[in-house]
Amino acid sequence: MHKATESASTSRRPACSAGDKSLVVENLRKEYTRGKPVLKNINLTVAGQCTTAIIGPSGTGKSTLLRCINRLIEPTSGRILVSGQDICTLRGSDLRAARRRIGMVFQEYNLVERLSVMENVLCGRLGYISPWRAWLRKFPQEDIERAYDLLDMVGLTEFARARADELSGGQRQRVGIARAVMQQPHILLADEPTSSLDPKTSVEIMELLREVASVNDIPVLVNIHDVTLGRRFADRVVGMSKGDVVFDGVPGDLTDEHLKLIYGGEDWLA
Ligand SMILES: Nc1ncnc2c1ncn2[C@@H]1O[C@H](COP(=O)(O)OP(=O)(O)OP(=O)(O)O)[C@@H](O)[C@H]1O
Ligand SMILES: [Mg+2]
Known part of the structure; x- marks a missing residue:
C-alpha cells in the first residue's frame, strides 16, 4: 500500500x-x-x-x-x-x-461594500426570492427577522445599518458567515x-x-x-x-x- x-x-x-x-x-x-x-x-x-x-x-x-x-x-x-x-x-x-x-465563506469576505450589514446578510436569500423582489430589495418579513437573529448570533446587532466598508476585517467575516448561514x-x-x-x-x-x-x-x-x-x-x-x-x-x-x-x-x- x-x-x-x-x-x-x-x-x-x-x-x-x-x-x-x-x-x-x-x-x-x-x-x-x-x-x-x-x-x-x-x-x-x-x-x-x-x-x-x-x-x-x-x-x-x-x-x-x-x-x-x-x-x-x-x-x-x-x-x-x-x-x-x-x-x-x-x-x-x-x-x-x-x-x-452550499454556503461559502471567503478569505476576503466578498461583501458588497456599499450595502449595509443587514442587506449583505439578506443577500444570502437572493437565490430564494423572485427577481423583482430581489431588484426592489423587498425581502419577506421572516427573512428580515432571521437576518436579525443571525446578526445577534455573530454579535453585530448594533451594526445592522452600518455600511459594510465601515467594518473591521473580523466584523466583515462575521457578516460573511451570517450571509452564508442565511442561505440555510x-x-x-x-x-x-x-x-x-x-x-x-x-x-x-x-x-x-x-x-x-x-x-x-x-x-x-x-x-x-x-x-x-x-x-x-x-x-x-x-x-x-x-x-x-x-x-x-x-x-x-x-x-x-x-x-x-x-x-x-x-x-x-x-
Ligand atoms: N483556474 C485555474 N487554471 C489553471 N490552474 C489552476 C487554476 N486554479 C488553480 N490552478 C492550479 O491548481 C493548483 C492548485 O491550486 P489551488 O488554488 O487549489 O491550491 P491551494 O492548495 O488552495 O493553494 P493555497 O494554499 O496557496 O491557497 C495550483 O498549481 C494552481 O496553479
Ligand atoms: Mg487556496
Missing part, C-alpha cells in the same frame, strides 16, 4: 452526527490541463455537526477541492453528493437550487477564512464556524494554513499533499510524521 494511502486509511475518524445533511466526495479528479491532475482521487465523507480542517501546502489543491464542491469549477470526474444528491450531474435551475444549499445551507465551505485576521479574531471566527456546524447540524469544511488553529477547533483534520488526501483523522492523531508527509521536509517543524 502507498504510504500516503496507508496514513489516510489508518487514522481514526471523529464521531460526528450522521444527520441528513452530509457531503460525500467520491473519486474526485480535477485537471485544469488535460493529463495533469490537480486533484487525483479524493474521497471524503463528512456528516452534520463536523468541523473539518483541510490542511496542506500552497498549490496542493485545497481551494480547487472547495470550488469543485460548490461547482464554481467542473470536476473532471468523480461524484459529489450533497445530502445524497449528486450535484455533478445537475444543470440549469436544478444546479442553482443545489448551489443554494446543507454544508458550509470556508476557504482560509482567518488568513487576513489577527490571532485573537481568528480564534473567534473559528469558534463561530464550530458553532454554526453544531447549531445548524451541518458539516463545515475549512481550508486553513494555521495548523495549530485547525487542530484546536476541528473535529477532524484532512491533510492533502500533491492532490491526494494523505491524512484523515482526529486532530490528536496528527503527528509530526504526518506533517512531514503533508508539507514535506522537516526544518520548518523546529
Whole structure:
C-alpha cells in the first residue's frame, strides 16, 4: 500500500452526527490541463455537526477541492453528493437550487461594500426570492427577522445599518458567515477564512464556524494554513499533499510524521 494511502486509511475518524445533511466526495479528479491532475482521487465523507480542517501546502489543491464542491469549477470526474444528491450531474435551475444549499465563506469576505450589514446578510436569500423582489430589495418579513437573529448570533446587532466598508476585517467575516448561514445551507465551505485576521479574531471566527456546524447540524469544511488553529477547533483534520488526501483523522492523531508527509521536509517543524 502507498504510504500516503496507508496514513489516510489508518487514522481514526471523529464521531460526528450522521444527520441528513452530509457531503460525500467520491473519486474526485480535477485537471485544469488535460493529463495533469490537480486533484487525483479524493474521497471524503463528512456528516452534520463536523468541523473539518483541510490542511496542506500552497498549490496542493485545497481551494480547487472547495470550488469543485460548490461547482464554481467542473470536476473532471468523480461524484459529489450533497445530502445524497449528486450535484455533478445537475444543470440549469436544478444546479442553482443545489448551489443554494452550499454556503461559502471567503478569505476576503466578498461583501458588497456599499450595502449595509443587514442587506449583505439578506443577500444570502437572493437565490430564494423572485427577481423583482430581489431588484426592489423587498425581502419577506421572516427573512428580515432571521437576518436579525443571525446578526445577534455573530454579535453585530448594533451594526445592522452600518455600511459594510465601515467594518473591521473580523466584523466583515462575521457578516460573511451570517450571509452564508442565511442561505440555510446543507454544508458550509470556508476557504482560509482567518488568513487576513489577527490571532485573537481568528480564534473567534473559528469558534463561530464550530458553532454554526453544531447549531445548524451541518458539516463545515475549512481550508486553513494555521495548523495549530485547525487542530484546536476541528473535529477532524484532512491533510492533502500533491492532490491526494494523505491524512484523515482526529486532530490528536496528527503527528509530526504526518506533517512531514503533508508539507514535506522537516526544518520548518523546529
Ligand atoms: N483556474 C485555474 N487554471 C489553471 N490552474 C489552476 C487554476 N486554479 C488553480 N490552478 C492550479 O491548481 C493548483 C492548485 O491550486 P489551488 O488554488 O487549489 O491550491 P491551494 O492548495 O488552495 O493553494 P493555497 O494554499 O496557496 O491557497 C495550483 O498549481 C494552481 O496553479
Ligand atoms: Mg487556496
